[in-house]
Amino acid sequence: MTFFNFLLEYGGIIFATAGIALVVALPGIGSGKGAGMIGEAAAGLMVEGGEKFGKSLILQLMAASQGLYGFVVAIMALGNLNVDMSLQQGMFVFAATLPMTLVGYFTAIYQSEVARAGITLLAKNEDEFAKAIIYSIMVETYALLALVTSIILLNTVAM
Numbered sequence: 001m002t003f004f005n006f007l008l009e010y011g012g013i014i015f016a017t018a019g020i021a022l023v024v025a026l027p028g029i030g031s032g033k034g035a036g037m038i039g040e041a042a043a044g045l046m047v048e049g050g051e052k053f054g055k056s057l058i059l060q061l062m063a064a065s066q067g068l069y070g071f072v073v074a075i076m077a078l079g080n081l082n083v084d085m086s087l088q089q090g091m092f093v094f095a096a097t098l099p100m101t102l103v104g105y106f107t108a109i110y111q112s113e114v115a116r117a118g119i120t121l122l123a124k125n126e127d128e129f130a131k132a133i134i135y136s137i138m139v140e141t142y143a144l145l146a147l148v149t150s151i152i153l154l155n156t157v158a159m
Helices: 003-046 050-063 065-078 087-124 126-156
Strands: none
Touching (some): 003 087, 050 126, 065 087, 065 126
């Protein structure tokens, strides 16, 4: 079997599976890194006392959301998997997962940087906590747009 024939026969499932793996892996890596960065900053905040734990946890959870969004897209894409899918169908699934894969990875990291600054704000002036949340939500908006885009694309063509 030539490479071209192999690609025609199994390329669809390979591309689709690669898209599913990447949409879980990259936003998950970004969220894990981000949650760790915020956790480190929040742990320093706990030295002063644990009364700000709940608020710091909210900031940490926000940066972890992209990993969850990637998992949701992967579950939806799994519904499109078929061992006999064509190369075109597999490439479509791969492409449909790309918005959440790429945007999810980068927004998780950028949002964690904003949230880490929010921890500093929380440490210095607890009354300004709502502003830290709003700054973090601004980055979250783009992750949500990527999530919706990937969902729309996956639902566009019935396999």
